[in-house]
Amino acid sequence: MADKLNPARHAIPDLGKTPATLLRQLGIFSATALVISNMIGTGIFTTTGFLAGDLGDPRLVLGIWVVGALVALAGALCYSELGINFPSSGGEYVYLTRAYGPTWGFMTGWVSFFAGFSAPIAAASLACARYLGGVQETVRHGVGNGGADWVLVRRLAGCLPDLKGTWMALDLGWGHFQLQFGPSQLVAAALIAVLTAVNIFGVRRVGKLQNLLTGVNLTVILAFIALGLFAGTGTWTHFSESVTRTSTGPVAAQFAISLFWIYVCYSGWNAATYVAEELKVPERTLPMALTFGTLLVAAIYVALNVVFLYALPLAGMQGADGKPIVEIGLTAATALFGPAMGGLFGALIALCLVATVNAEVTVGPRVYYAMAQNRAFFKMAAHVHPRWRTPVIAILCQGLCAALMTLTPFPDLVVYIGFSLTFFAVLSVASLFIFRRRPNWQRQRSVSFAWPLIPLVFILVGGWTIVYGIMHRPGVSVAAILTIGAGAAIYHARIKQA
Numbered sequence: 001m002a003d004k005l006n007p008a009r010h011a012i013p014d015l016g017k018t019p020a021t022l023l024r025q026l027g028i029f030s031a032t033a034l035v036i037s038n039m040i041g042t043g044i045f046t047t048t049g050f051l052a053g054d055l056g057d058p059r060l061v062l063g064i065w066v067v068g069a070l071v072a073l074a075g076a077l078c079y080s081e082l083g084i085n086f087p088s089s090g091g092e093y094v095y096l097t098r099a100y101g102p103t104w105g106f107m108t109g110w111v112s113f114f115a116g117f118s119a120p121i122a123a124a125s126l127a128c129a130r131y132l133g134g135v136q137e138t139v140r141h142g143v144g145n146g147g148a149d150w151v152l153v154r155r156l157a158g159c160l161p162d163l164k165g166t167w168m169a170l171d172l173g174w175g176h177f178q179l180q181f182g183p184s185q186l187v188a189a190a191l192i193a194v195l196t197a198v199n200i201f202g203v204r205r206v207g208k209l210q211n212l213l214t215g216v217n218l219t220v221i222l223a224f225i226a227l228g229l230f231a232g233t234g235t236w237t238h239f240s241e242s243v244t245r246t247s248t249g250p251v252a253a254q255f256a257i258s259l260f261w262i263y264v265c266y267s268g269w270n271a272a273t274y275v276a277e278e279l280k281v282p283e284r285t286l287p288m289a290l291t292f293g294t295l296l297v298a299a300i301y302v303a304l305n306v307v308f309l310y311a312l313p314l315a316g317m318q319g320a321d322g323k324p325i326v327e328i329g330l331t332a333a334t335a336l337f338g339p340a341m342g343g344l345f346g347a348l349i350a351l352c353l354v355a356t357v358n359a360e361v362t363v364g365p366r367v368y369y370a371m372a373q374n375r376a377f378f379k380m381a382a383h384v385h386p387r388w389r390t391p392v393i394a395i396l397c398q399g400l401c402a403a404l405m406t407l408t409p410f411p412d413l414v415v416y417i418g419f420s421l422t423f424f425a426v427l428s429v430a431s432l433f434i435f436r437r438r439p440n441w442q443r444q445r446s447v448s449f450a451w452p453l454i455p456l457v458f459i460l461v462g463g464w465t466i467v468y469g470i471m472h473r474p475g476v477s478v479a480a481i482l483t484i485g486a487g488a489a490i491y492h493a494r495i496k497q498a
Helices: 028-039 048-055 058-085 092-100 102-142 148-159 183-200 204-231 236-240 251-266 271-278 282-311 328-337 339-373 392-405 410-430 453-472 474-495
Strands: 170-174 177-181
Touching: 028 282, 048 058, 048 251, 048 328, 058 236, 058 251, 058 282, 058 410, 058 453, 092 102, 092 410, 102 183, 102 328, 102 339, 102 392, 102 410, 102 474, 183 339, 183 392, 204 282, 204 328, 204 339, 236 282, 251 282, 251 410, 251 453, 282 328, 328 339, 339 392, 410 453, 410 474, 453 474
Parallel strands: none
Antiparallel strands: 170 177
């Protein structure tokens, strides 16, 4: 979900020529920083609690993060070759349009509206609500026993709705589909509404705030790792303590499905390809930025999960009701440092998640606006308010869709996102087998090494997760497939005829 922080990712390119006004001024450091900032987001703060029960073994929990990193690296190397040959902005839109035709280009934008932005906004908002609920519970029961000020804070927390409670005003299920509405969903929808309204009235102040919050995000993560390992009260024995799996499927099948979660966490490894035209010596800078950025984020993610396991056994990553703990960072911080520091870290992580939501609310409408200007999306998405200079209709439509998606359970949202994004990434990497037949195609040594091993690894792992996703999570998978299919139908019925 952090890979969507870069508006250039989906901006529609001029497929006929390369803009002459862009300068090659970004070096390895800047390009690597772009990759890192686009990768770190919601997933790392929420995923491990679900992996604990699904996989049941600390070695598998750590191993899946390493596998995810290797697959992300393979995809990054393949995208570097695509980015060098198609340096215009647009990413998947360019690759799929050139390889398979304009229908597929439109479908990437269509799926971006639902799985690329609206669903991640909903997921990040729900995660933020759960972290706030964890902070609320910590304040109620574990902080400030000795001061009048803290007593007042506890009483205030007690007056608010129980964000971690199981009470639901709406809890409906039809086979594999489920809708839920309660205090967490209400807070998540309210957060989306507020940030949607803020973005309608201009983005200058929002952009400055976003830069600050992104810095806070990385600082919180690095501080948590350092303090957790060197000052926390954990134990290394947790790494040998397995737990009874909550998943009923085979381990291999669950590992494939869990890779959807990991894919969402690592998404963003392709960020630098969208500014390939502005990189100094792109044939050298792009592969190095993608490689270093992906490896650095992988190291951060593995280190964070080491801290989580150092703080808690896998059994401790499940709540009293046996369900996985979404706010794993808060729970681990409380175990390492006590309730007060745990509550502080929980509040900071909630702030980081607000930054994620705001970035996606800001960037998404610009994607639809750019596509609409190129007649590749609905015309109304290109409407700009004459006073506020913002794509108001696109912002409002996205906000409404994201708010409605908060009714979907958090795990289903993640699988839906992972399925959709994996599908289009696999198609993009597969396009190399088409493009490499061209006589003037620039081939990267890193991709040519043991050709076609690297693209095949990405395609086979992606295909494996998609197949197992359909078999073992049919409801969410069908929803993703219907979204993709609807994009093709709408393009031929409405957009192509316009």
